[in-house]
Amino acid sequence: MKPRITDTTLRDGSHAVSHSFSPEQVREIVGRLDEAGVPVIEVSHGAGLFGSTIQQGFSVHPELDLIKAAVETAKNSKIASLFVPGIGTSEELRKAAEIGISAIRIAVHCTEADLTEQYFRLAKELGLEAVGFLMMSHMQPASVLAEQAKLMESYGADCVYVVDSAGALVPTGVRERVSALKEAVSIEIGFHAHNNLGLAIGNSITALEAGADQIDGTLRGLGAGAGNAPTETLVAALNKMEVDTGINLAVLMDVAEDVVAPIMPGPIVIDRDNLLSGYAGVYNSFLLHVRHGAEKFGVSPAEIMEELGKRQATAGQEDWILDVAVELAEKKGLKV
């Protein structure tokens, strides 16, 4: 079977450029991804629709303008957006649908599928393809994720993703989780990798071997924290394995090199903070806030990561980062 690739450079990658994508950049990237034959392109603030806030980081350009630019540019690719209940509301979902997105990916912590029912129902009413995202999937065993996937299926999801938000999964963990979901539901299963342990491509291939139907990537791996599986590398590896994605690798390599690389503030590397984040199982989107808190209160990002990992912080608990930084500083007798 042909895996369906979703490129989320213009959503997950938005974190890595401080949500500064312009409508012109969106047109250029979407145009080239569409030419390459990438089936789905995700566009929104990194934290999903309406994510432009003081907590998540403000967008430089209104995200609805970016979505409009994408919809106007794509000839064949579907344009998707991400939606996190509690960050976005039904109103933003309706607006994005009016602009012309074809798919919405609804993301919640991996034990909170019950929060998604009204949004899956609304997505279906609006005629959208609806995909569920079980974030921080390393935190729960396969059996729990399978139950959550069943709930999403019952609400109308067309696909459920195992989302390795912290880049903390190793191949055995990916295989167990994807296989369990494949057995539990009859809709498609997806996998979204982060590269904290250097396993984004390997884990994505393991997911496919375990039966995943949909896989995410970003050009040059541009994404939150340690970034994602680079779409061009993923397609190259799949070509070598004789797995047909229907995507033109040459066009993909060109857009990665000529368009995305020059926009990046620097290459995405697995530095100490990113590695520790994956090792401790901390949500990748926390990285920039952790660095900020560490600098402000004179403690190290590593100490904050370790403590957040111990506390099992989940997406949405960004306010813990400064609390932890202050507590660590106080313990050291630093002035806060």
Ligand SMILES: CC[C@H](O)CC(=O)C(=O)O
């Ligand atoms: C805000 C949603 C979230 O960042 C989705 C995602 O890409 C992940 O959890 O890795």
Ligand SMILES: [Mn+2]
């Ligand atoms: Mn992600």
